[in-house]
Amino acid sequence: MNPIAKVVPSLDWMTIVLFASLVVMALGKYLYHARFLNFIILPFNDKYVLLHNKKGQLLNWFHILLTLFQVVNLSLFVFFALKAFGALSGEDPLWIFFMVLGGLVLFQLAKLGLQSFTGFVFNAQELIVGLIFSKTTYLNYSSIILFVANVILTYILKDSKTVIYGAFILIILINGIGAIKLLKNYQKAMFPYFMYFILYLCALEIAPLVLIGSYLKG
Template sequence: MEPISRALVSTDWITVVIFSSLFFAVIAKQVSYARFLNFIILPFNNKYIFMYNKKDRLWNGFNILFGIFQLLNFSLFIYLCRPLWQDPAEEIFPFLYIVIFGLLLTFSLVKLFLQLANGFFFNNNKLVSELIFKKLSYLFYSSIIVFLGNICLVYIFKDSRVVIYLTIFLVIAVNLVGWITILKNYQKEITTKFFYFILYLCALEIAPIVIFVNALTK
């Protein structure tokens, strides 16, 4: 009986996390319905970027609510990815989710602060804010994919590596579309400041991800 009891891990708290994240997404939709409709077609139409890339582009109710939605779901997805490095039958404690959420929240806030500080010190506040807004918009959109992946991993295809890899692929694809759009829109700025762009890419995009992944795997 002991092996069976160890393999059975309650998903009640996961259900709470999923429905809590859905609550924030629904509130975001209710608060800014027109904005949500434009946001939902983001990878296929840049209308959302052009319409809302204005004053207070970062600090508004819609972004804050979707930021919480994104953090809850990405943290849960990382937690559910344990079959990639651990036997799914092994007991795992919900406390790990809290640790992952804390790390992801800290990582996101520190990275955002460093990017804004970079804009301040190099007198490029407007440009940096635009870049952050566009990257966050695609990241928030990819969190919808992660949300659906979480539902599949918890209730339909439990611990499925196919679902995990497919979700990762789609998240990368959506954010890649965002980066391609950014590179197209800022070709002139990147060309004239290529060295600073490479420095920014390595220091504030690639390095933080490597550090975060190392922190998770240790």
């Protein structure tokens, strides 16, 4: 009987990434306990957005910690999705993860810069900052779903397309609830900038989701 070499991919770096992101979330909960309690019930009660949607909140440390948690888990989830659908090359998985992480960070920074510039051009900085904060807050909340999905994809159901589809649907649902509440809260303020808002949704929000959905479907 000839021996068969069985290569088991190392989970060390994935465990470190998941643990580090969990530490970031725990740190936010420990340092800003009251805010965290309002944040954790966000889909059912938008008290967090209404209370904290003020000038400078994008640079608040609690918001920064949650955004970091979101970016890290989104990057790992994208990595797992690429792996499950056979889109990874033969490069080092850790290197691919860092490439995805860097790409997402650059994309979000570029989008933030474009949104801020547009708000300056239309003299609607306060409105734009409020929209960015509300949208990012719901995306940060949906990263809790991403974390759970990442744990499952790492240790339980590896390369499971069902988990990926399920997490994607839940993320769309959570952010859809956020979009409805955002429109409700800002309907009067956004009316003078209605055309800009439609262009913003199509170019920077809907288009990436359509591309991702088309890829997964294909």
